[in-house]
Amino acid sequence: MKNEPVPHDISPLSAAASEALFARAKAVTPGGVNSPVRAFNAVGGTPRFIREAKGAWLTDVDGNEYVDLICSWGPMLLGHAHPEVQAAVLAAVARGTSYGTPTTPEVELAEAIVERAPVEKVRFVSSGTEATMSAIRLARGFTGRDVILKFAGNYHGHVDSLLASAGSGLVTHAIPGTPGVPESSTELTVVLPYNDRAAVTAAFEEYAGRVACLITEASPGNMGVVPPEPGFNEFLATTCQANGALFISDEVMTGFRASKQGQWGIDGKNEGWTPDLVTFGKVMGGGFPAAAFGGRADVMGSLSPDGPVYQAGTLSGNPVATTAGLTTLRLATDEVYDHITRAAETVKGAIEESFTTVGLPHVIQSTGTMFSVFFTDKPVRNFDEAKTTDEVAYKAFFHAMLDQGVYLPPSAYEAWFLSSAHDERAISRIIEALPYAAEAAVKVKA
Structure with a gap:
């Protein structure tokens, strides 16, 4: 051609x-x-x-x-109306669309995600925004700290504390990026320039002992695709560990899309580092509104009902959505x-x-x-x-x-x-x- x-x-x-x-x-x-x-x-x-x-x-x-060339902004890894996904979804719908109880497909999908991704336990939600919001709450609850570090140009859903823009300084106090978000919602969010190690180091020095987590898109795709420079994600993981903070890798877009194991399969698996928490969405829902966050077992153990950090959702783990996601992952060879x-x-x-x-x-x-x-x-x-x-x-x-x-x-x-x-x-x-x-x-x- x-x-x-x-x-x-x-x-x-x-x-x-x-x-x-x-x-x-x-x-x-x-x-x-x-x-x-x-x-x-x-x-x-x-x-x-x-x-x-x-x-x-x-x-x-x-x-x-x-x-x-948008594939529903990423989820349609197999294309639209894949016959095997459709058949599985139709069979799931015939059994009922929502029960408000645990179901088999959510267990099987969680097992599939744990098998592919650097997480030990997973909690389902209904959107990527819910996933990042819940991961940040969990990080704050687990560490007992309050400051969040994020990068300019990285999008993590429309969570109040993450809808913040940055100035030109090395370490910048976040200001709300939209009307409707009070400054009180972003005053504990610090926005850094992406791919800038010096800015990360400076932020941890300025907020020593206060940083609950650093969250980053595993490879940003919401300012166009801007890959992490070689070793940057590893640097973030080790810097967080050295400072007692959690490293949250947002793979809502890249998870099971950039590769079979997401961005971690490209720049983490062979470098020997893992994030503390990971957020997922898009491909894992097979075109349905489904998302998840997961991570280390001890961190996830702080989540209700095992621990004190509360999170819930009526449609979380919906049997139709998890069936679509599970079938998609099984076919994603x-x-x-x-x-x-x-x-x-x-x-x-x-x-x-x-x-x-x-x-x-x-x-x-x-x-x-x-x-x-x-x-x-x-x-x-x-x-x-x-x-x-x-x-x-x-x-x-x-x-x-x-x-x-x-x-x-x-x-x-x-x-x-x-x-x-x-x-x-x-x-x-x-x-x-x-x-x-x-x-x-x-x-x-x-």
Whole structure:
């Protein structure tokens, strides 16, 4: 499959039905969406309302078909509507959708996660936000300390204490990143520049004996993919241990997605370190709202009902969601990861060729099967550098790809995802669309 040129008279796809639904949605839902990035505010235009999905493809309410490069923001490792996952879910639904009691699938899914990940015990919740919120509460309860360290550009859900932005200083007191979060909620959160060891050391010195935990995305994907520098996660783990704090590795996005064992399987397993707590989501739910946090047995032993730290959830461990997650993990074989890796390498190579041909500045960064494209000419190590990406060029690129039937993240600061269902037909459409989209991006820079 070569990067062949395509005609430049491509017209925008019809979005009349999506426009009508968007108008109805805005009348009853803030912004017309239930998660902000879906509104297309960062790229403009009308968000596409999807009618159905199968394999690597999305079909919107206007009948347009797109190759999907967001995969529900990561969970659809096997593609959409995988027949074996569907069959397992249908059988689970036939038995009932929620009991409010322990069930077999939640035990089996917990066993599968413990087998793959560096955790000894797991507690299920219903969202990644719940997972990080609960992990922080547990860390504070276990250590008896109150200060949290996090990194600028790392997203851990909409927990009040973690929705904080940083200034330019080495160690910065957090300020609320959104109205509705009082300063009292973030005053014990310290925000550091990512990949900066000196800042971490300085923070532990300034807050000696007070740091409950340091939380980081195992490999950030919410400012685009910005991998940890070699040895950085190991440095965080050993620094936390030396200072009596817990190291929380947020693998909601990377868990069972970046590799079979998540980001830890890439940079932790062979280096001999483990996090104290890990948060999971997305792939482990198989497309259903499910998440988890887990870790060392002694730390997890502080959690109710064994210990004093309270956490609960009516739908936690839901039998349908855990069945979907368990089936997905069982099907996520080495061959699946090999296929996705090869597909990602093919797409990245095509991007490199198209962008280089037209002289479009770019940096492609990846970890495992995840990658993203920055419209800048220098490697990105942290949030400040991520913000140098050319958002105007990305907007033009996004719409040019969309009009050719390729659905990219509607934001310049997101990871791109493929699945085991991305076959030659899907990859061919991406490759064929790239030259025209690259030229569209260059034109807005001229």
